[in-house]
Amino acid sequence: xxxxxxxxxxxxxxxxxxxxxxxxxxxxxxxxxxxxxxxxxxxxxxxxxxxxxxxxxxxxxxxxxxxxxxxxxxxxxxxxxxxxxxxxxxxxxxxxxxxxxxxxxxxxxxxxxxxxxxxxxxxxxxxxxxxxxxxxxxxxxxxxxxxxxxxxxxxxxxxxxxxxxxxxxxxxxxxxxxxxxxxxxxxxxxxxx
Amino acid sequence: xxxxxxxxxxxxxxxxxxxxxxxxxxxxxxxxxxxxxxxxxxxxxxxxxxxxxxxxxxxxxxxxxxxxxxxxxxxxxxxxxxxxxxxxxxxxxxxxxxxxxxxxxxxxxxxxxxxxxxxxxxxxxxxxxxxxxxxxxxxxxxxxxxxxxxxxxxxxxxxxxxxxxxxxxxxxxxxxxxxxxxxxxxxxxxxxx
DNA sequence: ACACAAATCTTTACATTGTCAAGATGTGTT
DNA sequence: AACACATCTTGACAATGTAAAGATTTGTGT
Numbered sequence: 001x002x003x004x005x006x007x008x009x010x011x012x013x014x015x016x017x018x019x020x021x022x023x024x025x026x027x028x029x030x031x032x033x034x035x036x037x038x039x040x041x042x043x044x045x046x047x048x049x050x051x052x053x054x055x056x057x058x059x060x061x062x063x064x065x066x067x068x069x070x071x072x073x074x075x076x077x078x079x080x081x082x083x084x085x086x087x088x089x090x091x092x093x094x095x096x097x098x099x100x101x102x103x104x105x106x107x108x109x110x111x112x113x114x115x116x117x118x119x120x121x122x123x124x125x126x127x128x129x130x131x132x133x134x135x136x137x138x139x140x141x142x143x144x145x146x147x148x149x150x151x152x153x154x155x156x157x158x159x160x161x162x163x164x165x166x167x168x169x170x171x172x173x174x175x176x177x178x179x180x181x182x183x184x185x186x187x188x189x190x191x192x193x
Numbered sequence: 194x195x196x197x198x199x200x201x202x203x204x205x206x207x208x209x210x211x212x213x214x215x216x217x218x219x220x221x222x223x224x225x226x227x228x229x230x231x232x233x234x235x236x237x238x239x240x241x242x243x244x245x246x247x248x249x250x251x252x253x254x255x256x257x258x259x260x261x262x263x264x265x266x267x268x269x270x271x272x273x274x275x276x277x278x279x280x281x282x283x284x285x286x287x288x289x290x291x292x293x294x295x296x297x298x299x300x301x302x303x304x305x306x307x308x309x310x311x312x313x314x315x316x317x318x319x320x321x322x323x324x325x326x327x328x329x330x331x332x333x334x335x336x337x338x339x340x341x342x343x344x345x346x347x348x349x350x351x352x353x354x355x356x357x358x359x360x361x362x363x364x365x366x367x368x369x370x371x372x373x374x375x376x377x378x379x380x381x382x383x384x385x386x
Numbered sequence: 387a388c389a390c391a392a393a394t395c396t397t398t399a400c401a402t403t404g405t406c407a408a409g410a411t412g413t414g415t416t
Numbered sequence: 417a418a419c420a421c422a423t424c425t426t427g428a429c430a431a432t433g434t435a436a437a438g439a440t441t442t443g444t445g446t
Binding site: 390413 | 421429436443
């Protein structure tokens with residue numbers, strides 16, 4: 001294996017280059033050929049690794065989602081109890097996208113949100129960040145010994161997610177910075193202030 | 194003025210044709226040339242009415258937003274009091290986008306959310322649906338004689354909006370239909386079930 | 387009614403882009 | 417060494433956004 005870039009990890013290089021472009025010029029500035037030339041390969045080289053542009057974008061989204069998940073997991077570390085973890089996760093959820101508005105637009109934009117999920121999966125139930133939120137919430141109920149019906153649980157999870165996601169949406173779609181704070185209460189109220 | 198299509202209202206025809214394409218093939222299938230040929234004009238004809246593709250898209254978004262506003266306004270008609278109006282509006286907010294998921298993706302997708310707003314305006318404060326929600330909420334406070342600080346009011350408005358918008362987002366981004374119900378309580382809890 | 391200016395539309399042209407096909411090059415395996 | 421395979425390049429093509437130049441229609445003032 002030569003130590004030249006293109007042997008062994010072009011696939012990952014393309015993903016990284018694509019994400020860099022997103023950061024600099026948004027999804028509008030993303031073209032297969034630019035990504036290729038950023039990696040110093042010919043314009044058709046990506047086709048050895050991705051079926052088409054959609055596939056590249058899918059891999060990029062998966063990669064960004066991984067980074068997002070790392071942050072969410074990180075937010076729950078060193079929290080005294082699960083309630084704090086929930087709150088911290090909500091805060092981080094919004095703050096991540098405030099720091100990376102281009103990621104928000106990229107992930108939740110355009111036609112193919114679910115491109116990086118298997119076709120038999122459904123959003124948001126099999127979307128990792130949602131799953132993490134759900135798990136943490138259920139752990140929280142167990143820890144506090146709170147009994148709720150399945151239906152009620154689903155509703156409150158959607159509530160939590162919708163609040164965080166909706167707020168992130170507002171923050172990312174506006175130029176304005178949105179100050180926020182997140183608290184959860186037992187009976188299912190969600191406060192963002 | 195001949196009664197041929199292209200004299201007098203090509204501008205509106207282009208907007209309508211564009212929206213029709215969005216409904217059929219999503220934003221991916223939208224090209225200036227297709228819009229032009231749908232109106233039976235040459236591919237460069239749109240440039241007499243729109244500076245570029247972005248401008249057309251902006252006008253299309255404004256048009257879709259108008260339809261959305263009509264529905265929101267309609268939802269508040271014939272409601273006994275402002276609280277009911279608020280609830281009805283929230284329901285309609287989500288239901289509109291459940292019925293028109295392509296509109297959601299179109300409006301809140303891609304790079305240029307704010308394309309159809311003046312540059313000196315800010316999202317969501319000058320986004321008509323948000324303004325309407327805000328006004329209705331303030332009217333509700335007044336009607337119920339509820340006193341709240343400006344800050345608290347802003348928080349709760351954001352809360353309302355984030356819940357509705359986040360839920361619409363979930364519903365539109367997933368293939369799954371999301372059943373929901375919307376209730377507001379005085380102390381700022383938002384329930385969607 | 388006429389002339390002229392502005393708006394509107396067409397034609398032509400060009401650069402960018404996604405994708406395909408055919409071939410070259412390198413890698414690993416037997 | 418030989419062969420299969422993955423990877424990369426080159427060349428081509430159609431779709432697209434956009435600019436330039438010209439044609440056509442519309443409106444306005446005289």
